[in-house]
Amino acid sequence: MQLLVETIEKILLLWYKYKCIILEKIITIKVIPWERENIKMKNIKDYDLQDLKDELVSIGEKGFRAEQIFKWIYQEKVKSFDEMTNLSLELREKLKQNYTICNYNILKKLESSDGTKKYLFDILDGNAIESVLMEYHYGKSICVSSQVGCKMGCKFCASTGIPFIRSLSAGEIVEQILAVEQDTGDKISNVVFMGIGEPLDNYDNVIKAIRILNNPKGLNIGARHISVSTSGLVPRIYDLANENIQCTLSVSLHASNDEKRSSMMPVNNAYNIEELMKACRDYIAITNKRISFEYALAKDNNDNLEDAKALVNLLKGMLCHVNLIPINKIENGKFTKSSNENIIKFRDYLNDHGIVATIRRELGSDIDAACGQLRRQNLKEQ
Numbered sequence: 001m002q003l004l005v006e007t008i009e010k011i012l013l014l015w016y017k018y019k020c021i022i023l024e025k026i027i028t029i030k031v032i033p034w035e036r037e038n039i040k041m042k043n044i045k046d047y048d049l050q051d052l053k054d055e056l057v058s059i060g061e062k063g064f065r066a067e068q069i070f071k072w073i074y075q076e077k078v079k080s081f082d083e084m085t086n087l088s089l090e091l092r093e094k095l096k097q098n099y100t101i102c103n104y105n106i107l108k109k110l111e112s113s114d115g116t117k118k119y120l121f122d123i124l125d126g127n128a129i130e131s132v133l134m135e136y137h138y139g140k141s142i143c144v145s146s147q148v149g150c151k152m153g154c155k156f157c158a159s160t161g162i163p164f165i166r167s168l169s170a171g172e173i174v175e176q177i178l179a180v181e182q183d184t185g186d187k188i189s190n191v192v193f194m195g196i197g198e199p200l201d202n203y204d205n206v207i208k209a210i211r212i213l214n215n216p217k218g219l220n221i222g223a224r225h226i227s228v229s230t231s232g233l234v235p236r237i238y239d240l241a242n243e244n245i246q247c248t249l250s251v252s253l254h255a256s257n258d259e260k261r262s263s264m265m266p267v268n269n270a271y272n273i274e275e276l277m278k279a280c281r282d283y284i285a286i287t288n289k290r291i292s293f294e295y296a297l298a299k300d301n302n303d304n305l306e307d308a309k310a311l312v313n314l315l316k317g318m319l320c321h322v323n324l325i326p327i328n329k330i331e332n333g334k335f336t337k338s339s340n341e342n343i344i345k346f347r348d349y350l351n352d353h354g355i356v357a358t359i360r361r362e363l364g365s366d367i368d369a370a371c372g373q374l375r376r377q378n379l380k381e382q
């Protein structure tokens with residue numbers, strides 16, 4: 001009898017700790033810890049090198065220990081303070097008592113026939129984010145998320161309609177790269193801030209993440225191999241111009257007049273094309289760096305010859321490149337992909353009239369690798 005009581009108690013405890021979802025006679029256990037350990041502790045990955053030195057000094061330790069910790073985390077890729085064997089036992093214990101090392105669990109992983117891998121990560125507070133690993137001739141490139149959800153409401157994006165929860169910390173951004181490198185065993189050479197969220201709406205954490213990625217004692221990814229995308233937050237474009245960071249700025253443009261752009265991107269109602277173009281020209285003047293304009297081609301909306309002519313007039317004389325994107329069809333979305341013929345004609349017209357344009361290679365289309373699609377699917381299944 002006592003054994004039966006103990007067994008029932010264990011079952012009840014498990015029921016409180018895990019949520020069971022029964023789908024089509026398949027029982028899936030979705031792990032949702034009742035109490036997530038260390039959730040309120042400071043994440044050691046949230047500190048760039050200088051901040052970590054200052055933090056260690058504030059708790060009575062030597063600042064040079066920060067470089068040792070950085071090496072353990074970003075070069076040796078350890079997952080616990082106990083593995084940092086050149087630190088004293090006393091310091092390791094102090095770190096364990098006050099800090100945590102954010103390590104993601106993979107909730108779901110999809111792999112495309114073209115080698116693209118899409119990840120859904122549990123970020124330890126019950127939320128999930130996406131990252132996409134893509135293979136190019138120049139190396140491995142990862143598209144990372146900067147927020148849980150997005151406020152921008154772009155009509156062609158799968159993140160639209162999913163509630164915005166919060167911005168990611170610097171460490172939560174960087175952990176996406178570390179988790180994918182650990183899973184694949186590959187070194188990531190390029191990072192693109194073009195996943196879920198508006199990077200410049202999470203400005204401080206994105207900048208700190210870039211500094212960690214770029215630091216030779218961190219992940220040592222060259223700044224020119226890091227791209228930051230924005231829907232057009234004009235004040236933050238000026239802030240980025242003055243950061244003295246040699247990353248690439250990508251601007252989601254998608255239309256050459258306010259009427260069409262506002263219908264696709266509500267942010268245009270706050271910062272119209274005239275304001276955006278001025279900010280982009282000023283950015284180029286300050287940084288002497290080329291801007292990449294993203295242009296998603298939607299059938300019968302922004303893909304005809306008149307649109308191409310208007311885009312040439314808008315960008316004439318700018319140090320820029322246009323990245324033409326075959327639009328992804330999303331659930332309940334109003335836009336559909338332009339025909340291949342129209343895409344090629346659009347590209348050729350731009351190139352023939354002095355605007356360098358390329359068509360983005362479609363990767364991961366068989367696994368819904370576009371921004372927000374996997375997270376949307378996961379939320380529907382909950």
